[in-house]
Amino acid sequence: MRQPSLAQVLQPKWxxxxxxxxxxxxxGGGKIVLLSAVGFGFWAAVFGVLxxxxxxxxxxxxxxxxxAAKLLGLVLLSFISILILSNVITALSSFFLxxxxxxxxSAPVDWLRLYLAKLGETLLHSSWMVALMAVPILAAxxxxxxxxxxxxxxxxxxxxxxxxxxxxxxxxxxxxxxxxFPARRTRDLLSIIALGAAGVLILLFRLIRPEQLARPEGxxxxxxxxxxxxTPTSPFLPSEWxxxxxxxxxxxxxxxxxxxxxxxxxxxxxxxGALLHRELFATGFTKAQEGAERFIRGTLWRWTxxxxxxxxxxxxxxxxxxxxxxFFRDTTQWSQLILLAVLVVVYLFNIKALPxxxxxxxxxxxxxxxxxxxxxxxxxxxxSIAARFxxxxxxxxxRQMWLLRSSPLDLRALLWSKYWVGTVPLLVLALLLTxxxxxxxxATPFMMIVxxxxxxxxxxxxxxxxxxxxxxxxxxxxxxxxxxxxxxxGLVFMMATIVLLAxxxxxxxxxxYVYMSTVNAGLPVRMDASMIAAFAAAATxxxxxxxIPLRVGLKKMESFEF
Numbered sequence: 001m002r003q004p005s006l007a008q009v010l011q012p013k014w015x016x017x018x019x020x021x022x023x024x025x026x027x028g029g030g031k032i033v034l035l036s037a038v039g040f041g042f043w044a045a046v047f048g049v050l051x052x053x054x055x056x057x058x059x060x061x062x063x064x065x066x067x068a069a070k071l072l073g074l075v076l077l078s079f080i081s082i083l084i085l086s087n088v089i090t091a092l093s094s095f096f097l098x099x100x101x102x103x104x105x106s107a108p109v110d111w112l113r114l115y116l117a118k119l120g121e122t123l124l125h126s127s128w129m130v131a132l133m134a135v136p137i138l139a140a141x142x143x144x145x146x147x148x149x150x151x152x153x154x155x156x157x158x159x160x161x162x163x164x165x166x167x168x169x170x171x172x173x174x175x176x177x178x179x180x181f182p183a184r185r186t187r188d189l190l191s192i193i194a195l196g197a198a199g200v201l202i203l204l205f206r207l208i209r210p211e212q213l214a215r216p217e218g219x220x221x222x223x224x225x226x227x228x229x230x231t232p233t234s235p236f237l238p239s240e241w242x243x244x245x246x247x248x249x250x251x252x253x254x255x256x257x258x259x260x261x262x263x264x265x266x267x268x269x270x271x272x273g274a275l276l277h278r279e280l281f282a283t284g285f286t287k288a289q290e291g292a293e294r295f296i297r298g299t300l301w302r303w304t305x306x307x308x309x310x311x312x313x314x315x316x317x318x319x320x321x322x323x324x325x326x327f328f329r330d331t332t333q334w335s336q337l338i339l340l341a342v343l344v345v346v347y348l349f350n351i352k353a354l355p356x357x358x359x360x361x362x363x364x365x366x367x368x369x370x371x372x373x374x375x376x377x378x379x380x381x382x383x384s385i386a387a388r389f390x391x392x393x394x395x396x397x398x399r400q401m402w403l404l405r406s407s408p409l410d411l412r413a414l415l416w417s418k419y420w421v422g423t424v425p426l427l428v429l430a431l432l433l434t435x436x437x438x439x440x441x442x443a444t445p446f447m448m449i450v451x452x453x454x455x456x457x458x459x460x461x462x463x464x465x466x467x468x469x470x471x472x473x474x475x476x477x478x479x480x481x482x483x484x485x486x487x488x489x490g491l492v493f494m495m496a497t498i499v500l501l502a503x504x505x506x507x508x509x510x511x512x513y514v515y516m517s518t519v520n521a522g523l524p525v526r527m528d529a530s531m532i533a534a535f536a537a538a539a540t541x542x543x544x545x546x547x548i549p550l551r552v553g554l555k556k557m558e559s560f561e562f
Contacts, residue, residue, distance in 0.1 A: 003110050009117045012100065039132075042495045045502070047136040054144040068141070069247045075137060076239035079130050080166055086126040087170025094122045095171065096178060096285060105285060115277040119270070123167040129491070134159060138246070145250035154249055158259060161266035162242045168266075168273040175276060178284040238262060319417035323393070371443040372512050375451055376505050378433045379458050382426060383466075383497040390422035390466035391493055392484040394557065395475040411557050415467070415550065423463040430459040446515055446525065450508070454538065458504065461545035462497055468549025469493035471556045500545055507538045 057068045095101075095118050104114055138159075142151040245258035312320075434455045438448050473489025484490065511531035518525050 003108060004113070006113045006116055009104070009109060009113050010120065013121065039491075039495065042498060043136040045498075046133075047140050050137055050140040051144065054140055058144055065247065065251060068145075069243055072137075072141065072246065073240055073243040076162065076242050077237065079134070080162070080237070080239050083127060083130055083163065083166035084170060086130075087122055087167045088173050089170075090126040091118075091122045091167075091171040091174040092178075094118045094125070095174060095281070101285070111278050111281070112274055115274050115281070119167060119171060119273070122171060123163060126167065126170070127163045131159070131163065141246065141250060147250050151249065155246065158242050158245045158262065161262040162238045164266045165238050165269055168269045172273050172276055175280050175284055178287065179280050238265065241265075319414050320421055323417050323421045368443070368447055368512065368516050371438055371441050371447045371451060372508070373505075374434070374437050374441075375454055375458075375508075376501050378430065378437070378455060379462065379501040379504075380498070381433065382430055382455075382459055383462050383494060383501070385429070386422070386426060386462050386466035386497075387485040387490055387494055390418075390426070390463055391470040391490055392475075393418040393422060393467060394471045394553070395484050397476070411554060415471075415554050415557065419463060419467050419550065422467065423460065426463055427456065427459045430455045444519075447512075450512070454504065454508065457539060457542035458501070461500060461542040464546040464549045465497060465500070466493055468553035469496070471553035474560075500541070504538050504541055507534050507541070510534050 053071070054068055057065075057071075098118075098121075104117075138152075138155045141147070142155070147154075241258040241261045244255070245262065247253075248255045248258065431452065434451050435448075438451055443451070469489050469492060470484075473487065473492070475484045475487050475489075511534045514528070514531055515525055
């Protein structure tokens, strides 16, 4: 029997994607216009910031290229660490949980074509957002260092094998773990993945030691500092090869070795991954179909959370219990809590590792500035968490949403439960991050109050935007909850949240500047009209960003048709 080609195996996926694109166009160009506008603004912001940084580096004769190369290496290294976890989670869905696997496994499809098709699907789903993020970063390098018209093609040729390597590694790790843990629920598999990814992130972070570069005077002499800049983070990391290949091209250094290492390693790893797939996939796929143990039982939650929610009406109480059970039944959701806890520790360690903590007296200006800018960074962290946990809340109802729509239950109660189930833990985390960082920075009471009040208002708004955009762009047919945040709606939500954070930070910059100027002048701090107006404007923005998305999301849920 004639074997189908790789293009024929991939054809149903491409046709499905094209059909969805046609549906988007037939429904009006609103989504495309919105995505283009927000995406262009986001790219412009990233490009603008990096352009100014690289322009400053370019002005430094000897150290500039070394600092630019080290910055690019850190960015690419962070991309790889993100891609490893993303590929492991995505590979579980692509290779073992996808709806088309029953047909493909039973069809006369060669094992190599099946592997390459699913590897390509995994690579696309897990890497497209990182690839888009790399566009403005590499564009800034190309403009500053005059890369020319051929630089975009060279950059794509360099970044592509760097994306392939984490995809193959993620597929291999998932394949091995599915075979090692055949009879246990997927939650065990993903818990190990999350713990392993957390350990890798911490190891990589300590390996690069970025705090040394923030304080060159801490080195014995300039030669030691230059030596650290010249020394690669690790000569065996693909991110280091990609950095060397790009910087060699921009600085017109004829050295094809980094590019050769990237492509030969990618080809060798794909070959090894294919051989591993041939040996283990059939057994792993069979074991993955076995039944899983029950994890969530209603008694425990009803005794604990149910008792606390007893004063609420019955409908709201049951909705809250249902959402909590749904969250802990989905292992791709709750297992990320392990990684989240480690990332919070790394975040606090980053603050502690700043050159402010060296034992000497730190100027008041720097402490206040870092404390204020930390609001934006904390808000971005909270937005990322909301995209993972709150944005998919409506989509996780799946096809059962029609039952809720047709029942006499109030959709407002459903939306209320989803909002507060996601907002309360997020608010606790926000207060922990902001309060702990301000304590580490020894911020003044004024900055402590401003930071805590602002982060509370931002958290309420971010959670509402996540739920609103999740209802506006639901993904009821998804096979993996981890893929929902990377959809069109998830991308628009993240960009809209970044815009909100930027506007709030800009609005509050005026009262913070007035406060710093007053303290530096030795005058008593008083609330003038400009400070009150700025705080009122920020509160109004956050209130609007809270109320409007919830109302829009409720109207969208009331119009769902199945």
